[in-house]
Structures are given as C-alpha cells and as structure tokens.
Amino acid sequence: MLTRRTKPSRLNLGKSGESSLCWKAGEFSVPSLDALFSEVWKHINKRDANAKGLEVNLMEDEELEKIKQRKLRQLMKKAVETEKKSAANKPIKVTDATFKETILNHSLVVVDCWAPWCAPCHMVAPIIEEMARDYAGRVLFGKLNVDENREVAMQYQIMGIPTLLVFKNEKLVDRIVGAMPRQMLEPKITRYL
Numbered sequence: 001m002l003t004r005r006t007k008p009s010r011l012n013l014g015k016s017g018e019s020s021l022c023w024k025a026g027e028f029s030v031p032s033l034d035a036l037f038s039e040v041w042k043h044i045n046k047r048d049a050n051a052k053g054l055e056v057n058l059m060e061d062e063e064l065e066k067i068k069q070r071k072l073r074q075l076m077k078k079a080v081e082t083e084k085k086s087a088a089n090k091p092i093k094v095t096d097a098t099f100k101e102t103i104l105n106h107s108l109v110v111v112d113c114w115a116p117w118c119a120p121c122h123m124v125a126p127i128i129e130e131m132a133r134d135y136a137g138r139v140l141f142g143k144l145n146v147d148e149n150r151e152v153a154m155q156y157q158i159m160g161i162p163t164l165l166v167f168k169n170e171k172l173v174d175r176i177v178g179a180m181p182r183q184m185l186e187p188k189i190t191r192y193l
Helices: 030-088 096-104 119-134 150-155 182-190
Strands: 009-012 019-024 092-094 108-114 140-145 163-168 171-177
Touching (some): 092 096, 096 108, 096 150, 119 140
Parallel strands (some): 092 140
Antiparallel strands (some): 163 171
C-alpha cells in the first residue's frame, strides 16, 4: 500500500470513453479490472472469430469451386455423349481436317467417299443412313465429299466413287467400290464387328 496520497489516474482503453482501469491511492479497483479483462477478451474473441470465419469462408470457397468444377465436367461429358449419340445415328461429315481424328477416336469407321454430281453415290446414301441408324454405337459412318477434300482422296488413291473405306482400330481393312444393295453391302461391313 502506498503511504502518500496520489492523484487518481485513469487509463481509457475502450472506444466509448469509459475508463477500463482506475488507480486510486495504490489500489486497483476490481470492477475496473473485470471491465478491462472483458474488453480484452471480447477483442480476442472477435479476432479469433474473424480468423475462423475467414478459414471457414476459404474452405467453403474451395469446396464450392470443387463442386463447380465437378459439375462442369459432368455437363461437358454429357454434352459430348449426347453429341456423339445424335451424330452416330446418322453419318457424320468428314473433312480433310477431321479425318484423322475421326479414325483415331472410333474402333470401327466406314467413310463414304462421294461427290454431289455422282448418281450412284446418291443411290448408296440412303443405305448408309439406314445402316448408321441400325448400327449406332457400334459402327461410325462418315461422309467425305471428295471434291471438297482432295487430300484424303489422294492419300487413299480413290479413283472411282462411291468408295467406302472401312477402318478398324485406325487401320484400313477394306475398300468397297461402287454402288450395291444393302443385302450385299451389309455383310462386307458387319464382318469387322
């Protein structure tokens, strides 16, 4: 205990202007210490809550981002599958640019090499479309206009049209030249299934 009397001193720690600590004649006022402890504890709790809130928000953001990415992959996969199914139900258009990709991405591919001025090509076209529907998912049928896509025509030495190029596992396994009815054409293609 202090023997001489000193002037009271106040230390303001709060924003409201209230004194949190009082010192009077060498003794501390207990309620003021409680107030100080309470203010400090509130500040610590608020800081911890903010830090935990940030951690929770970061974790939630990461989780949401993972969910978004997973959903996007699912939607893209579904769109590709739908496109493949709809395209597989009818012959797809093949060009010089897409030819190699088409052959690489499917195990059994039949490419109908044709031209718009070719009458026998127009006779074979409905047969190819029927077979594309009937064998959807097992055989991919494609149509290559040789007037617009000369590189493939030269690479495979197509001299007469219609010519059907049959590819199994990326390799040319058969070449069918000329128009013929489905009863003759179908066994030549289905033997590679």
